[in-house]
Amino acid sequence: MSVGFEMTRTLVYRHRFGLVAMVAYLAGFSGYLLGIGTDRLPTLTAILFLGLFVGGVYLVAVFIHPDSDVASPGSTYPPHYFTLPVKTRDLVLWPVGAGIVCLGAWMLVIGVVMRKAGINYDPIAGALFVIALLTSMQAIFWTPLGIPYSKLVLTLIVIAGIWVISVGHPLFGFAEGERLVLFGAVILVSIVLTWIGVASARAGDIYRQVTRSEDKPTERTRPVRVLPAFRSAKAAQLWYEWRMQGKTLPILSLLLYVAFLIPLFWNDTLSPIYDLAGITRDITTPEIPTYLKTFLPALLFLMPVYGWAIGCGARKSDVRRSDRAFHLFFATRPTSDAELVWTKLRVAALSTLAAWGFLLIALLPLVFMEGGNSKPAFGIVAKAPMYAILAPYLQGWVVVKVLAVLFVAIFFTWRNFIIGFWTELSGSLFLRYAQPAVASILLVSAFTIGIRFQGMTILQSLPIVLGLMVAAKFALASIVAYRQGQSGLLSSSVLLRVGIGYILGVSLMGYAVYILLGQAIQMGDLNTSGSFYLQTFTLLTLLCVPLARVLLAVSALSRNRHR
């Protein structure tokens, strides 16, 4: 039996539970889609599609070795394979091939099912898209680039590039066939680069680089910058958390911004913003560059997504891969469990504000790009910088609504940053992997019961399901708070502050959502009664502001620290 085959078998065996769960999900989804169709339950279908997306991300992670440190300057290819009596070709082609087959099959099955269900979808393009993502990630992660965080930089640029090829081809004017050729080229180049990268890592290139730097005679004679000692444990821990996790999001926002700007140079068309038309009681419609109109919302949407990815441990700060117990270095510092969690919350807030602050300031110069005003039947009637075009529309409520959108986006970035803490700090495999699955199953079950047995539509059952979740959240938070108060883990003053913070967060979020909701109702986007949406969004607001998770984080850390 080939050693390469055995390696691949081991990789698949290691992730057998996840892979089986994915296949089961795909089978269930296919059965649902072919049995019910997309017309009857479009919202539920859309929710279920998210599961397929997560499955695709999981598959990519499996075949790039998910235990790797994304910030590492070296190769993340498992080094113990390098000593096997096998050619580098086998080390590369077996896992690459297995990944291509798995992801390709995954996307093809999805594509075929979707077409059978009457959804217009090209399975070949979809498969090539994810295979291009996989192979490019393998090339980036398995090559010893020698620069910390360079993998993250390249990942963002490459993902943006592949995304542009995938969805932006009408915008940039290349044909469907050319898109497939481009995907093929990305895949081939990536495989070659992966091969070179693994060969380089196997030859110890990064090691030689380290040795050379250690041999430098200047190393010891370099002047040492004296750093003043931290005045308190809080300050020291804050510095640590910032260095370890806090700075990542601002760096990512910088890279994201650069990647976002590149295609802007090829954009030479304008698109109207109909939402603003009529505000000035004029018949003109403001127009801005098509690329900005299409992708700026996506750029802003990605920030909460990145917050979620970082918070859930893209860079694991205190939980080592092989040992999930709280890291000894922190566990033996004289500081309380609550203080460690509190510092993480603060750094998440600082990181979020820094990232958004940078992004918004960096986006400001774009207002000097050319925009225009158009009139029906006349097309563009005047061209001017965007700030001049948009200024007349920036009236009271428009500004408030823009600020509300930004507030919600910033809040969600912070919220997503911290929601994974309680599972990460627990060191519990069950919480990390099974809890999201169990929660998802419960959620889908609740909707299914409402739809199947109570004869409700998914929209009708939404407030009931959300209400149950809110009740469960408050019950859990009360129990945890009571037990923490009893055990002395959190003082009553801290619990009071958490409560006030929650009420403040819910109030601000609720108000922002209310403003946006009012806009949506006013514009007729919502075809159901306003009270229904108000009810639903109030419950969603109560749910999304984390209370139980913050309290659970302290308990989880305490249990992990004192096992």
Added chain:
Amino acid sequence: MSEPLVINIQNLSRRFGSKLALDNVSLQIPAGTVMGLVGENGAGKTTLIKHILGLLRAQEGVVRVFGQDPVASPEIVLSRIGYLSEEGDLPTWMRVRELLRYAAGFYPTWDEAYAQQLVGQFGLDLNAPLGKLSKGQRSRAGLVVAMAYHPPLLLLDEPSSGLDPIVRRDILGAIIRTIADEGRTVLFSSHLLGEVERVSDQIAILKAGKILLTGSLDDIKGQHQRVNLVFPSARETAPTLEGCMAWEGGGREWSAVFFGDPAQFEPQAALLGAQILSRDSLSLDDIFVSHVGVGASAGESQP
């Protein structure tokens, strides 16, 4: 008047699944003591130390450090403990100077001059990232952090495991320096019994989660001796004598490792007609092997 207890462990038991890692362990360490904790791999040394640090909750029994429960009051207890583990748990991305700066924030008694003195003595490069240091250099950096605030209790878990003799010498030197500071206490576990023997004044031997033996090094050595004797006729097997933990030899000449009151041994040997040729004292290494080595059991070694 006796010294106050720095560590007081009463009837501590700990189970990991079906494995009993600590079995009814009791241990008292007064202030100013240097205690060596010895035992095989998996004997429970690290588990015991983690209970003292509050990293493990006592499932049964009581653990008190400076009179406090280390799980309930980690800030109070840990601020008085200098800890160095064998695991090399320092963050690899930090530079040495950053590590010192970070650690200084946690300890009001941090002595920057002493830290710099230790850095110079250990030849540490303040600019070097910890990830690029050798294992020995990383241990030295950890030692600086463990000692620079003059902790009343120094806790070293296999500190010299896998290190070269020069680093081991530094670690021993650290223990000796700590001893020199009046009233400071050291608990360290090690496989290197020569080191334990050199610096400890109290010893505890752990086997399979139980403390087989504890006491001052002099007392323990005084309780053990190797007795060389000659029998009137050749023997194929060693005789069974109370207090004898191990036999070596053959024919008429045998030597026995004896544990207990020496006065008990002579009448038993006389009954067998054996003549005692000489008595030798045992090294800690010999004592450890006779208690923990193959064939030794807890029942045999109880005084």
